[in-house]
Amino acid sequence: MKTLLLLLVATAAFGQQPPPQEDPIGQQLFPPELIMSQSQKLHLDEKQRTTIKNEVQRAQSKFFDLQWELKEASDAMVQMLQQTPIDEARVLEQADKVMGLEREIKKIHLSMLIRIKNSMTAEQIGQLRQLRGGR
Numbered sequence: 001m002k003t004l005l006l007l008l009v010a011t012a013a014f015g016q017q018p019p020p021q022e023d024p025i026g027q028q029l030f031p032p033e034l035i036m037s038q039s040q041k042l043h044l045d046e047k048q049r050t051t052i053k054n055e056v057q058r059a060q061s062k063f064f065d066l067q068w069e070l071k072e073a074s075d076a077m078v079q080m081l082q083q084t085p086i087d088e089a090r091v092l093e094q095a096d097k098v099m100g101l102e103r104e105i106k107k108i109h110l111s112m113l114i115r116i117k118n119s120m121t122a123e124q125i126g127q128l129r130q131l132r133g134g135r
Contacts, residue, residue, distance in 0.1 A: 029113040030128045032056050035120075038131055042124045051119040059112040063105060070101040 032052055035042065039049065077094040080087065117125065 025110075029110075029117055030120075030125075030132070031113070032116055034128065034131065035116065038128070041131075042120075042127055044124075048119050052116050055112045055115050059108050062108050066101055066105050066108075070098065070105070073098045073101060 032055070035044070035052060044052075073094065077091060077098055080091045080094055120128070
């Protein structure tokens with residue numbers, strides 16, 4: 001009986017999901033959707049509005065092309081993985097291409113968020129932190 005109880009406790013302990021990781025980088029930046037939805041509360045001026053719109057449009061145009069490339073590269077990798085035997089060298093080369101495209105997308109997104117935050121005043125950044133729950 002003790003063994004069964006110990007086994008149940010151990011299974012429950014190991015079966016629990018770890019708590020979600022906090023994103024320390026994401027906590028320092030603000031999505032443009034949040035800023036635009038709160039634009040009146042933040043008292044955005046016309047220059048800030050234009051900057052945000054331009055940065056989002058610039059990033060979206062780059063995302064569109066990269067997402068097509070990423071889809072094609074991912075599909076090619078899936079096809080390679082369906083082969084028997086799998087050509088490891090080719091798959092790893094393709095994986096580098098896929099991860100490079102993912103990296104480029106993340107870099108463009110980060111750059112956009114930085115430029116948007118740089119257009120905000122310290123007071124506006126404080127307001128955004130409060131709106132997001134102090135994070």
